[in-house]
Every structure is written in structure tokens, then in C-alpha cells.
Amino acid sequence: MDREEGEAFQDRYPEDVAHCYGCGRLNPHGHHVKTRWEGEETVTRFTPEPHYTAIPGYVYGGLIASLVDCHGTGTAAAVAARAEGPGAGGRDRPGELPRFVTASLHVDYLRPTPLGPELEVRGRATEVTARKVVVEARVLANGQVTARGVVVAVRMPEGMTAR
């Protein structure tokens, strides 16, 4: 298992942009979404707590949107880093990933997602340019696809942090 397979993308964000409620390792209140390579796909696994309910028995759609979102920006970062090679993009430390933000998010809820089992978000980049990565993802519960998502992720604008 190489470095990419093992360490979550979100754990490789620079410290000053690692506070996202969905996936930032430095946000003590957040979901701590973690996405990793599995072959050519990226995978996020997450087990919602019981209070993340929609209609009783099913997962809250806003949480599903959040998982797709952070899966998408994380995948975009990993794909961009792979395309550019080590040290590209002004990153400071070995393995550090560029930070992407969400330009648009689309989720189709195909069927209710049962609340209880671990969820899996699986995806891949379908379009990659210097500035933008499009990620398509599907959400599975008990091996069945319950939702599909598309994230258009763009490189974080320079002005967004004090870096």
C-alpha cells in the first residue's frame, strides 16, 4: 500500500485550510470525512449517527449531499496532485494536496438511504483541467446505489485565505 492508498486526502490538506465541517481534521465538531484511492476509484466510508434522520429510518439528504461534496473536493485534490506530480502547485510539504472548493453540487436521490449501515461513496474524475475537476459519485448502502452526485470542484481562489 503506497502513501496515496493509505492516507486520506483530507489529512493532506495544508493546516490553514483543514477546518471544513465536513472533512477538516482540525474541526473538532465536524464529520471528518475521509476519502482514499481504491484502484482507479476514490472511496469514502461513513456511518451516520442515529440522529441524522430524514423520515425515520432513512438518512438525512443534507448529510448525503455533504458526503458527496467533501468526497468530490477531496477527489479533485488527489486527481490534480496526481496529474501535476510532486511539488507542483506551490504546495509546501511532501504529499500535501491543493485545496479545491465546490462550484456546484448536484445530487439525485434515487431511493431512500437506510439509516444504520455504513455508507460508501465511490467516484472518479470525469473531467480535469488546470482549474477545474468534475467528480461523479454514487452513494451505496448495503451494496445498493441510493444516490448519485456530481461535484464541480475548482481550485480555491487565492484570496480565500491569508496564506
Next chain:
Amino acid sequence: MDREEGEAFQDRYPEDVAHCYGCGRLNPHGHHVKTRWEGEETVTRFTPEPHYTAIPGYVYGGLIASLVDCHGTGTAAAVAARAEGPGAGGRDRPGELPRFVTASLHVDYLRPTPLGPELEVRGRATEVTARKVVVEARVLANGQVTARGVVVAVRMPEGMTAR
């Protein structure tokens, strides 16, 4: 101010479907999103807690998606009830609303949403059929539109609750 103007849509959902993490009055952990009529538009106001951060200083996109989502299903319920008139749709109590669920959610993040001020989600139904309501919404911070969303809401399938 008539009943519709005053009471939040989400507070008029039947008890067995009022547990949504985003907007259910019976979910003690949730956001308790509240949507009301203001003239021909529906409005949700929400001030995110400081930990709902994306990049520091800005609101987490997953929370914005959640606000748009619950604003959309709430608006769909209110619009359907208005179209059908009192007592239609098998509702048990006066003022009770039919429950809609999300078939699809789309959010365009136009610019970073500042974390701190109260957010406003304003929207209206753009398509209404017996089964489906399409709601278009915009998210404002300090009076500036930061995101736009579209929710396709459909009547909750019969089989989703034990009712």
C-alpha cells in the same frame, strides 16, 4: 398575519415525519430550519454556528445545501397545500402539511458565503404537479446572493412510514 404567514411550514408536518435533522421539530440534534411565507416568496433565516466552516471565514457548503434542501421540501409542502385547499391530501389536522422528500438537489456556489451574519434563503415554486414541486431558491448573506439552488421535491412515497 394569517396562519400561513406566522407558523413555520416545518412545524405543520405530521408528528411521525417531523424528525428530519435539517428541519424536524422533533429532532433534538438538528438545525430546526423554519420556512415561512413572505408575500409570494418563501423565506428561511438561519445563522450558522461558528463551527460550520468551510475555508476559515466562510460557511460550509454542505450546510448551505442542507438549508436549500429543507427550504425546498418545506416550500413544496406549503405550495401543494395551498393548491389543494384545506383538508386535501389525507391530512389529519387543520393546517397540517403534506410531506415532500427530495428527488434532486442542485446548488451553484456563486461566491464564498461569509460565516457570521444571518443567512436568508428565498425561493418560490416554479413548477407544480400533483406529485412534484420544483423550487428555485437563492441564498443571501448581507443582502448579497452567494448561492442558487433548485430542489425537485416529490410527495413522500406511501411506504416510507408506518402510517
